[in-house]
Amino acid sequence: MDVNIVYFAWVREQIGLDQERIDPPATVEDVSGLIAWLAGRSGGYATALADPTRLRAAIDQRFVPLNAPIAGATEIALFPPVTGG
Template sequence: MRFVYFARVREAVGMDCEERDVPVTVHTVQDCLDWLRQCDGRYAAAFAEPARLRYALDQQMVTADTPLDGYGELAIFPPVTGG
C-alpha cells in the first residue's frame, strides 16, 4: 500500500510518502495506524492525537473504521481549513 503524509504528519514521519506491505491482520484504517505506531517511534509521534487526523483512501475521505480492502493509497493529514 502507498502511504502519503501531509503537513505536521509528514514532518513527524520525515517523508512525504512510502510503500509498505500491510500485514494480513490489518483490516481498517485504525488497524493500519496501530500497526505503523508499532513499527517506529516516528509514527507514534505523528499519530499521537488521532482525533486531530483525517484520512483518505484513494483520494476519498474516510473514517478510521473504514476497511482497507481494494484500496491502494492511504493519505493521513491534519484537518485543513480554507480562507
C-alpha cells in the first residue's frame, strides 16, 4: 500500500520532512501501528513520534482516532493537537 504521509508543525520540524511517500508493511493496519513503525526509522522520527498521545491524525483530510484503519488511504496527516482562538 503506497500512501502519502504529511507532517505538520513540530512533527515536521523534528522529522525534517513535510511529506513523503511510503509503503508500510502489511502488518501496519492502523494509524497507531503506522506511528510505531515510523518511529523506528530514525532518530528524528523517534523523537517526533515518541508520545502518540500528543498526536492527531487525518486520513484523506478527515480527522480520525489513532486506532483508525489505514487500508485504502491515499494520504495520512500527522500533527499536534490544533487550538484556535
